[in-house]
Amino acid sequence: KALIAGLILHIVASEPPATRTLATLRDHLTLAPQAFAALLSDMQGCGGLVARAANRHLGKSDKEASGVLSAAQRHTHFLDSPRMGRVLGRSDFAFADMKASPATIFLVLPPDRIAAYARWLRLMIAQALTDLSRGAVPARPVLFLLDEFAALGRLDPVERAMGLMAGYGVQLWPICQDIHQLRTLYRERAGTFFSNAGALQIFGVNDHDSAKLVSDLLGQETVMFETMSRALDADETGISFGVQHVGRPLLTPDEVRTLRPDLQLLFLAGQRPIVATKLAYYVDREFAGRFDPVQPV
Template identity: 40%
Template sequence: MTFAPPRESRLWVLTLVLPSDRLNAFNRWLRLLIQQAITVNARDVEIKPDKPVLFLLDEMPALGRLTMVEQAYGLMAGFGIQLWGIVQDCTQLKTIYGDGWETFIGNSGMIQYFGSRDRTTADYFQALCGVTTVWNLSTAVARAFGSSSGPGGHSSNSSTTHTETSAVAQRQLAYADELMRLHRGKQLILIENLNPIIGHKVRWFEDDALKLLGRNLHIG
């Protein structure tokens, strides 16, 4: 088996899968293969594939700390390599990578957030979304009534005063509690140098165009 990029232009996929009950026993083997694959593809900088080599690391924290992957997030874009790490929440990354866990966030060209039930992750993505400027408008109406009576008769008067005020304020684009309740069919997408995007999750095997590009393993 070789991890060297193919010379031909056709697309190919190499999948490494371990059953969940074997991760603890064989995670070192899997870590070795991943690090070797990254090293081989980054070694020859003069040869770049027509399309970037994508490393999809599902349940990445289960592999433990991978120094090669940590470094690759900041360097490998120039080598024609893309890394797509999938984690359950920010706490997982912090537990494995310590204070350097935000390296993955800072060096990512795109981040997808599918919702989480922990407050730490929700607060973090609330901050990533930033704030927007809004106008606060308020209107007040005051009415005054008066009356008097005397030897000359009775009189009454009234007055109405309208007051309108406006002020500029800032509000969060998203709040943590909203993110924790994010609909299962939606996702938050953060792309470098663009405003946050609320997108829809598409099941490729239910899409007329996308389902022709793959095989749905759910139906055998």
């Protein structure tokens, strides 16, 4: 990180605006050994943070310095793509613009490219959160929709933002398939997403662990039932009636899994759970003509 940060500072300080890009960073990291040594020497002459980054790298043993450079090259490998170079070579907007006027920004990768370019997506999300945390709070909050959230891997900026960004006028809406995805990525910190959520929307639960978690979140209701007992004595007069109150889950795990496809469960902060109808965009008149036709299965 220190090497990449130092190189970025050097690029910003010494390159013309047209080449102040991550593609230039990739070029620097993949220079021939002699050229890279000359670059570090130039950085030493810049002073300040740039010089300190170069000094730190030059102060490492050959084996350690080689490992650091190799790691930096590995983490920036996605920048070798010509398309990525074009995407990151220019910009006509800033993420902070969304706080000033209505706008929608789509960050989309085909499913077969997510593994190769996930670092680009992670970089964009982290930068967007940084930009949106600055400036005045907008009158209408910015919605940050993270579909297929687990495909991004662990994102510490998102974890921190779950508890902070509401105060900056940003609403995060991560979407996961099941609880296992959150627990695998965030382990003991997975509960942060539940405890800081103003609304929790649940539907289409298919695994037992997720269903059990939902059942626990729903809580219990008190069920009353009558009992009758009879003593088999000679007079057969020992008949007694009683009333018992027992707790029962509002929905058991198997009931959660078999919830009707057109229903969803909503947990809103400070309110009782809600069973609501799930809207389908392809049958909603408001969205008519705004989506690709649904292909038959």
